[in-house]
Amino acid sequence: MPLRPSIIAALASATNRRRRSYGRSDLTAVGTNWQASLVTNQRGPVLTRRAQTRADAFAQAHRLLDDAEDRTWFNGEKIRVEVGQAEQ
Secondary structure, three states: OOOOHHHHHHHHHHHHHHHHHOOOOOOOOOOOOEEEEEEEOOOEEEEEEEEOOHHHHHHHHHHHHHHHHHOOOOOOOOEEEEEEEOOO
């Protein structure tokens, strides 16, 4: 049974995406310091942690989310985690 043209197109698209990303390393930023911040809509930045690399900053962001589960928040308060380059 032959494959449908839509399936063939999807497989070709997936193959091209894999080809484009093969061997590509992580993006390099201009600065060398990164930070992950736990921010609320009512209090602003609550916790900020610095990191040396972008990957470490995302690991810190996951830890901040774990810490956020243990904290008490105001009713209706929205929280988020931001990762960006630290201002020097």
